[in-house]
């Protein structure tokens with residue numbers, strides 16, 4: 001694994017989530033390092049979608065914004081999550097939200113809640129509909145940007161960001177009973193009982 005000293009990364013299914021290691025306004029003198037490190041991460045991992053978690057950040061310096069726009073121009077879909085109202089307003093006024101998606105993606109807390117009975121379960125895949133036979137096929141979360149094969153007709157499905165966004169159901173395995181669960185997308189990031197074993201689980205994009 002390459003080392004990055006300016007941010008932490010968590011792989012979360014089809015996206016990579018970035019959290020900066022220091023106050024973002026301290027980056028002005030390290031903008032080229034930030035660009036180099038993020039570009040290297042994106043290139044090495046064929047990352048198509050990057051989510052910048054702006055929790056604890058109220059202000060997005062133009063130097064950092066410039067780096068994000070360069071990543072967008074290089075073909076990476078860039079999202080801001082947990083952006084403050086001020087940041088969201090700046091993005092709208094400058095119309096930069098046409099390039100960089102603001103608060104469309106939800107990112108939960110990084111730290112585990114200690115003493116909780118809740119089992120955090122990673123999202124495994126999405127239910128996509130085959131355009132040929134309309135059969136629902138489970139597509140692994142790592143196939144974004146690639147092609148999947150329909151389990152019924154063996155036709156090809158393009159696993160695009162749009163297709164994943166439109167998927168109404170997701171898949172995960174209950175860690176208590178090992179049953180594979182198919183749940184509605186709006187049940188993501190919400191505590192629920194496993195329908196098989198009643199264990200309290202929460203299927204998360206980030207674990």
Ligand SMILES: [Zn+2]
Pocket residue numbers: 130131132133134135150151152153154155
């Ligand atoms: Zn099919």
Ligand SMILES: [Zn+2]
Pocket residue numbers: 174175176177178179194195196197198199
């Ligand atoms: Zn279970």
